Amino acid sequence: MIRQAKGKTPRRPPPKKPSNNQKDPVGVYCRARPLGEEDEECCIEVISNTTIQLHAPDGLKANRNGEFKETQYSFKKVFGIKTTQMxxxxxxxxxxxxxxxxxxxxxxxTYGVTGSxxxxxxxxxxxxxxxxxxxxxxxxxxxxxxxxxxxxxxxxxxxxxxxxxxxxxxxxxxxxxxxxSVPKTPTTRRFDPEFADMISxxxxxxxxxxxxxxxxxxxxxxxxxxxxxxxxxxxxxxxxxxxxxxxxxxxxxxxxxxxxxxxxxxxxxxxxxxxxxxxxxxxxxxxxxxxxxxxxxxxxxxxxxxxxxxxxxxxxxxxxxxxxxxxxxxxxxxxxxxxxxxxxxxxxxxxxxxxxxxxxxxxxxxxxxxxxxxxxxxxxxxxxxxxxxxxxxxxxxxxxxxxxxxxxxxxxxxxxxxxxKVRMVVCVNPKADDYEETLLVMRFAEMTQEVEVARPVDRPICGFAAGRRQRNQAFKEELTRRLEDRGGPVDGDSPTVLNQLLQSFPPLPPCEISGPNDNVTLPRLIEALEKRHKVRQMMVEEYNKTANMLKSVLQEQDSNLLSKENFIQEQRGRLGEKDKMIQNQKNEIDRLEKKSKMLEYKIDILQKTTNIYEEDKRSLQQELESREQRLQREMSEKRRMESRMQGIVTDAKLKWEKECERRVNAKQLEMQNKLWVKDEKLKQLKAIVTEGKTENQQPKRPSREKDKVPAKRSASPSPVPTGPPVRPLHRRSHSAGGERWVDHKPTTNVDLDTVLQPNIPNAIKVNAPNEKALSKCDKYVLTHQEVASDGEIQTKLIKGEVFKTRGGGQAVQFTDIETLKQENPLAASRKRRSSETGPDGEPMEGNWTDVETRCSVALEMRAGSNLGPGYQHHGYPKRRKP
Structure with a gap:
């Protein structure tokens, strides 16, 4: 709750004014006064009735760019030096x-510089x-x-x-x-007479x-x-x-x-x-x-x-x-x-x-x-x-x-x-001394013209009938005319008849008597007085006549008033009777109105009850219809769901049948590969055993001759290498064909320098498989790396075939998995050194050519020769010289 400050009244909200969206700009006019002296320099020129131009004086003629300063300003109207006040x-x-x-x-x-x-x-x-x-x-x-x-x-x-x-x-x-009559202050000043006639x-x-x-x-x-x-x-x-x-x-x-x-x-x-x-x-x-x-x-x-x-x-x-x-x-x-x-x-x-x-x-x-x-x-x-x-x-x-x-x-x-409305008259003095201040005044005046003020709304006036003053004046003129016709007073003047009688009074002759024998003055005076006496009698008669006429008029009016009063009394009696009848009728009407209201009240109650029942009926019907619609929707949804589930079951069945078939084929292929690998190992083992027996029967050769390798054993290294291992040139695998491959290598793979690395020519390398790449290729290979049990990195090449699906997409069926394993050269050299050195520290050349070592070397070489479409040999671990 906000408390008001003590002694302050709350601010009243502004009254609602009639809205008016029409606006008018501020009217700005310009008036130039004449120069005081003829030899003064003028800096203002009136170009038209709406435009005025300012010329810079000689001292301020050129600006920084060497140009003359001449600016024009527009106003609603410009008044020159010959403009009159009117x-x-x-x-x-x-x-x-x-x-x-x-x-x-x-x-x-009015606005302007001083003296303008x-x-x-x-x-x-x-x-x-x-x-x-x-x-x-x-x-x-x-x-x-x-x-x-x-x-x-x-x-x-x-x-x-x-x-x-x-x-x-x-x-x-x-x-x-x-x-x-009493002056208010001793310094009261009267109006200056020289300003009395300012306007002709x-x-x-x-x-x-x-x-x-x-x-x-x-x-x-x-x-x-x-x-x-x-x-x-x-x-x-x-x-x-x-x-x-x-x-x-x-x-x-x-x-x-x-x-x-x-x-x-x-x-x-x-x-x-x-x-x-x-x-x-x-x-x-x-x-x-x-x-x-x-x-x-x-x-x-x-x-x-x-x-x-x-x-x-x-x-x-x-x-x-x-x-x-x-x-x-x-x-x-x-x-x-x-x-x-x-x-x-x-x-x-x-x-x-x-x-x-x-x-x-x-x-x-x-x-x-x-x-x-x-x-x-x-x-x-x-x-x-x-x-x-x-x-x-x-x-x-x-x-x-x-x-x-x-x-x-x-x-x-x-x-x-x-x-x-707002209007401004800008007064300017054309002399050159006021140029800079006049320039500021002109800028302000031109800016003022851009301000718009709401147009004032007409205020309503009382709605009496027009012409009341004229009707009142016409009534006074008509009353005056009637009084003149009847000889009555007109605006306080004497009656018309009395004026005529007063004008008919004979003037009094001179009353100076020239002497005792003057018989002219007195008779004239007597004659004039007699005439005036007659006129007075006529006036009295006219007055009495008018008074009698007025009395008769008043009596007639009184009699008329009396008869009217009697008539009014009779009418009042009749009105009283009518009032009683009206009152009785009003009472009857009131009783009937009460009865009607009671019946209307009952009708309203019944109508409300009927409306309630009808509303309940409509609500129940709507609920029934909504339930029927919902039931129909549920039934149709159920049928649609059944058909959808049947389709899903059929698709899932076909999918799992294909998946099972693919897995069976993959398992069969894997078992065949394992069986083939075992056969190859047994063959190699048999060949090595046979070769070992033959070598043991042959005499020993000098150490220089041991470096020579027979042609049939070119796939295995010499037992006692005397120099660095030879890196054979790149050769393509026997399984490489003309197919295009999708080479999928994730970004998380580690670059291995000492392993047989797959080199697939004419392949599309991707970080993630996409439909565009799969649609252009027939084969797919995925490079996967993981850490083996001995701590080394093991690389798996998962290969498959790409084929189109019924829906227009691409699918991959994996057919082969090849494994590559990295070997640490330092660990291999230490192992060889320990195997070649005897108990007394001398090397043992015969230990390197034992059955287990030669089998492992042969197996690695055999596996490297059949890994995939094409591999590049990056080198083997170096063997330390004896």
Whole structure:
């Protein structure tokens, strides 16, 4: 279980916003300002309405390769030096104002090097209003007939709006009117008259598609971001009237009042996870002049300074926020609907970013250096955020965008996440001194165009019938017309008949009497008074007539009302009776409904029981069918198994019959070979015995003659060799034929140097038998080695014949086994030395030629002559000389 930290509320999940897969790139525009002096070098050239080219100055003309540095950059639109403020507004800011009126947010900021014309583009000058005053003028030209009264909409200090009733709004208006005569602070500044006519009437524009059945109110706020702190430029400067501040001369400063420095504001997140400045002043304005007066009041508090690059350089980022509150009218079309959920608040942020600058050029020191460092740091953070957004969108990564590293990016992160359109105006100065910084600005602006922002979704408005305001106005006009026809009052004016009578009053003649004999003035005055008296009587008669008519009308209406009341009473009595009948019928219906419910309940129970039985029946049928299918499968499997086993038994029987036959043949061959070997041994033994007897009868010959070997005994060595043994040349075995052999020698065999080694010509040597090699040969030989009982290595040659099988494969039938045994020469020499030396140490030549030794030598030679297809003699053990 995870415990929450004390004093912290859990983070609310973001509200579900309507998904929109459509995205638009950030609109980037470029505007070039004219050169300050004619003799300055220009490094910018406008090629087309979308392309601009930068030329390197003379000092940076050639790069390392000797080429000229000329780069081109493309934008959504490029504005030259002859572009007017009106043309710039038509392409850049007008679509954002139209979206604002249609409940969509927008962000517009100017970016560039210091002294490139950003403030002029945003604010303008007398007669050449910038983007900000023209946006305000377009808003009020569009919604002026549909504005709500002041204080009907009121900010809730949580980045939202609430609707007040008419009484609360009236009280707030009276409170404001009572406070207008008293200045809030001694430093209140009025609107500068030179900025009163920034927009000519010919250039006024108006948005189309304004909802006439809604009521609007405009709120503005103005903040600046200075040294990464947020300050409210519209906040009234607090002061302490009790504690005075004195100068060095002993006189109080600023009318004996000490002003408290402004406090920085903090950023917070509203319930929709949008960022806003907490505690920021929001002023409700009702006209373009009033809104721009509020802007100019905050503009004079903005921090500017004189640097070597700009006489009035902005030392902070200014943000002017225009909020438009919109709510539908009620069903009567007179008042705003008292429902906070129906209030739509859209805002347009106009940002004038401070210009990037190099301290090497401005030579700033102290606070100016600190300001420049913070400005460059915030602009660098903006570039980093744009780069990360671009990388995430183009490469599909999910890196965290560092919005919180700067107040500028943190405040506007919602716009890059899809809360509205984003547009940027890049201002450039064509002079050559700003070439390197302008190059960086151009690269950043071109990269910004590759970032895409989700298109804002239209917000729904209350679904009352359209034309409520028009119907209400038409009703008022019709009522006025009827009153005029009947002579009644019209909008508080006197009746039409009374106006005519008052106009028919004769004017009073001059009342000055020239003398006692003046007989003209008094008669005229008497005549005029008599006429006026007659008119008055006519008016009284008309009044009485009208009153009597009104009384008669009222009496008729009273009688009609009385008759209607009687009729209503009768109808009420009938309605009472009908109500009783209806109540009785309702009771009967209730009883029948209860009975019906009870029957339905029983039917449901029976239906459920039936369903259970049917389900059991279906399950049993399915189980029976499955068992039958399984039984059939088992029977078919059993039959298939029987047939398979019969085939296996037949094949095994044939196989074992062949195997038994082969083994019998092999055994017979082996016994025949053994019998033949024994016969050969007996023959050799007989020949040796016979030869030994003959030699014993012959006289002894000199030692030189003993080395001679008779022709018939060429297969055996001389009894007393006098030199090294002779290695006879290679000879083929008598059993070698024209067949091809598969010579299978495992890799584990030991290479023997002193044994008769098989040499099979025209053979395929393999380490493991394979079907490809067997298909090309007729014979097969396997070389097998093992250790004998006396410790020597014994080699066996297992030979066989290769034949094809019925299945198309190859099989080997072994027919012969030959054995080769290695003899250690040293052991043989020691044995011979011991046998040739007598008890007194002298050699005994006769012992070497004893029967046992000669038999063994003869047998080895006999076996070597019949080993296989072909063998090569590698030599015999050397015999030591006597």
């Amino acid at each position: 043309e710039l507004f038509e392409d850049v800011a007008k679509p954002l104002v139209e979206d604002l009126i249609h409940c969509k947010n927008g962000l517009l900021f 014309g950003k403030t002029y583009t945003m604010t303008g000058s007398p007669g050449q209003g910038g983007l900000l005053p023209r946006s305000l003028d377009m808003i009020f030209n569009s919604i002026s007939p549909y504005q709500a009264k002041r204080y009907v909409f009121k900010p809730d200090d949580k980045n939202g709006m609430e609707v007040q009733n008419q009484v609360d709004a009236l009280l707030d208006r009276q409170k404001r009117e009572s406070q207008t 009437p010919e250039e006024a524009c108006k948005a189309s598609g304004v909802d006439e059945d809604s009521s609007y109110s405009v709120f503005v706020s103005y903040i600046e971001i200075y040294n990464n702190y947020i300050y409210d430029l519209l906040e009234e400067t607090p002061f302490d009237p009790i504690k005075p501040k004195w100068n060095g001369a002993g006189t109080p400063l600023r009318n004996n009042i000490e002003f408290i420095p402004p406090q920085s504001k903090i950023l917070r997140e509203d319930q929709n996870h949008n960022m806003y400045v907490a505690g920021c002043t929001e002023v409700e304005v009702k006209s373009t002049e009033e809104a721009f007066e509020v802007f100019w009041r905050g503009q004079k508090k903005r921090r500017i300074a004189n640097t070597q690059l700009n006489r009035e350089s902005s030392r902070s980022h200014s943000v002017f926020i225009i909020k438009l509150a919109q709510a539908p009218l009620d069903a009567d079309g007179d008042n705003v609907l008292q429902d906070k959920s129906q209030v739509n608040v859209s805002q347009l942020c106009l940002v004038d970013l401070a210009g990037s600058e190099r301290t090497s050029r401005t030579r700033a020191e102290g606070s100016r250096l600190r300001e420049a460092g913070n400005i460059n740091q915030s602009l660098m953070t903006l570039r980093t955020c744009i780069e990360v957004l671009r990388e995430n969108q183009m490469c599909g990564t999910n890196k965290m965008v560092p919005y919180r590293d700067s107040k500028v990016t943190h405040l506007f992160k919602n716009y890059f996440d899809g809360e509205g």
